[in-house]
Amino acid sequence: MEGWDRNTKSALTQIPLLSTRAGPRDGAAWTQRLKEEYRALIAYTSMNKAGDNDWFRIAAANPEGTRWEGTCWYVHNLRRYEFALQFDIPVTYPATAPEIELPQLDGKTHKMYRGGKICLTVHFKPLWAKNCPRFGIAHALCLGLAPWLAAEVPILVDSGMVKHKDDEASSTES
Amino acid sequence: MEEELKSLLQDVESLQRSQTKSPDSIDEMQQKVVRIMNLAKTGASRRSKVKDMSAEVVDSNPYSRLMALQRMGIVENYERIREFSVAIVGIGGVGSVAAEMLTRCGIGRLLLYDYDTVELANMNRLFFRPDQVGMTKTDAAVQTLSDINPDVVLESYSLNITTVKGFEIFTESLKFQGSQKSGRSTGVDLVLSCVDNYEARMVVNQACNELGQTWMESGVSEDAVSGHIQLLVPGETACFACAPPLVVASGVDERTLKREGVCAASLPTTMGVVAGLLVQNALKYLLKFGQVSPYLGYNSLKDYFPTMEMRPNPQCSNLACVERQNEYIQTKPARDAAAKVKVEAEASAATEGPLHLENDWNISVVDDTEMETSNASSASGALPEGLTHELPSADKYPESLVVGEASPVVDDLEDLQRQLDALNAL
Ligand SMILES: [Zn+2]
Numbered sequence: 001m002e003g004w005d006r007n008t009k010s011a012l013t014q015i016p017l018l019s020t021r022a023g024p025r026d027g028a029a030w031t032q033r034l035k036e037e038y039r040a041l042i043a044y045t046s047m048n049k050a051g052d053n054d055w056f057r058i059a060a061a062n063p064e065g066t067r068w069e070g071t072c073w074y075v076h077n078l079r080r081y082e083f084a085l086q087f088d089i090p091v092t093y094p095a096t097a098p099e100i101e102l103p104q105l106d107g108k109t110h111k112m113y114r115g116g117k118i119c120l121t122v123h124f125k126p127l128w129a130k131n132c133p134r135f136g137i138a139h140a141l142c143l144g145l146a147p148w149l150a151a152e153v154p155i156l157v158d159s160g161m162v163k164h165k166d167d168e169a170s171s172t173e174s
Numbered sequence: 175m176e177e178e179l180k181s182l183l184q185d186v187e188s189l190q191r192s193q194t195k196s197p198d199s200i201d202e203m204q205q206k207v208v209r210i211m212n213l214a215k216t217g218a219s220r221r222s223k224v225k226d227m228s229a230e231v232v233d234s235n236p237y238s239r240l241m242a243l244q245r246m247g248i249v250e251n252y253e254r255i256r257e258f259s260v261a262i263v264g265i266g267g268v269g270s271v272a273a274e275m276l277t278r279c280g281i282g283r284l285l286l287y288d289y290d291t292v293e294l295a296n297m298n299r300l301f302f303r304p305d306q307v308g309m310t311k312t313d314a315a316v317q318t319l320s321d322i323n324p325d326v327v328l329e330s331y332s333l334n335i336t337t338v339k340g341f342e343i344f345t346e347s348l349k350f351q352g353s354q355k356s357g358r359s360t361g362v363d364l365v366l367s368c369v370d371n372y373e374a375r376m377v378v379n380q381a382c383n384e385l386g387q388t389w390m391e392s393g394v395s396e397d398a399v400s401g402h403i404q405l406l407v408p409g410e411t412a413c414f415a416c417a418p419p420l421v422v423a424s425g426v427d428e429r430t431l432k433r434e435g436v437c438a439a440s441l442p443t444t445m446g447v448v449a450g451l452l453v454q455n456a457l458k459y460l461l462k463f464g465q466v467s468p469y470l471g472y473n474s475l476k477d478y479f480p481t482m483e484m485r486p487n488p489q490c491s492n493l494a495c496v497e498r499q500n501e502y503i504q505t506k507p508a509r510d511a512a513a514k515v516k517v518e519a520e521a522s523a524a525t526e527g528p529l530h531l532e533n534d535w536n537i538s539v540v541d542d543t544e545m546e547t548s549n550a551s552s553a554s555g556a557l558p559e560g561l562t563h564e565l566p567s568a569d570k571y572p573e574s575l576v577v578g579e580a581s582p583v584v585d586d587l588e589d590l591q592r593q594l595d596a597l598n599a600l
Contacts, residue, residue, distance in 0.1 A: 126565050
């Protein structure tokens, strides 16, 4: 667990691990995996709320559970910045992690691949590979998206690339 | 443009007629317009399709220098290239250049896959032009490639192969045989993976393992100074999931690599070199000349080219890979018999004809027998110098332990969904 901050580490250890190695093309085994995903997400969300550290909403956007959509937010200088969040479960899941996208930030930062996919740290993929198939969506959010927001949102706000929605509204009114 | 020029010419001509004696300047104008019209016409004209590849050395023959390979005895039958179908996944810095090379070589059919559009940020690489910004990469590629060589059948697939839907279209398009007769089990002879990320490579690996499709992998490192190509024959060689992916160590200490504010760098040179190595290997494989490399790395900082070979891992986590491995083992007796016949035929031919000393040139940077790892899952210590694993292997963990963790469990998917929805609504 080299390269991770203390909060990420302690959150990670509390998210339930998954056990079914199944992807979206695996029929009944995928349904089993989905149940495990939900259990982990429920536990992680409850934990965040209890710790007053609620920072995302996510739900399956199709009955098969292969597409997920929601929002995530980050508080910087006492103001909350919120972004739409989406990803598909890849056919090779869980061998490969979902590629998390923040479409509103596409083209606004170099720490992003085409299509608004966030650029993960060098530590993410090795840890995911080591723990396959025990890590799921909740782990990807905790290890991938949370550190990305913490690192990039302050830079995006301070450089003016991202404006708070209140400021945007007033500037369009005037 | 042609329309506008025509009307301009008409204007000039009516001006000419309206004057009893037209001034020289108007005559000059008329000639200028006619010249521009001719220029525009030749610019827009494409060469017509060629029915047969000719070896005739004339300026108008686009294939004369390629057919010369056959005359020189490098390739036995170059014309066969027109029978081959190649799929290229990822039309970026490597894939687009590979596509252009195969197009200029006169490949029969190219299937192009990418989900992205051309951006100005791509202009440090080869192939795409600024006027193509905003087009899908596959459509822009078809536009340029069909101009270069109208003989090539081009298919454009703008989709993301990692999604369930995209994967379905991807595998169906690879399977589609069309009307042409061939000895292939799929509709293509070779798949070239030119994608820029691990996730997409794993998807190409999945498709090719399921279809038993031979493919070649290519990659350029995120620091843009090294790359590699790899041949993957399902069941016969290691698949992409048999062992953690390899990278050519650039020699730059990872800890000194500054990653703040950037995801990845790219150089047209490294990408061009890797595209060249990839297509060269593809041509050797398709046209059966030279030695096809199982793995070739490129470290541009040291100009070092490590090679190696990897056997499949019987414990591979990819089920289709294990199935192909079993099939390969079952067909071993037949393969051995065929190989024996071939060796005997060659031996008898050798006693008759003169020896080709050139065949003894077996230059390799590293000794293949040393490099060959008996099992891809073996420790990374067995890797040749300059190669490392990009990712660790998955930890082994006792299954029972995990099962034991889940104690009072809700086992209904809809119940679980409702629980999460309720939490989300708070
Ligand atoms: Zn394998």
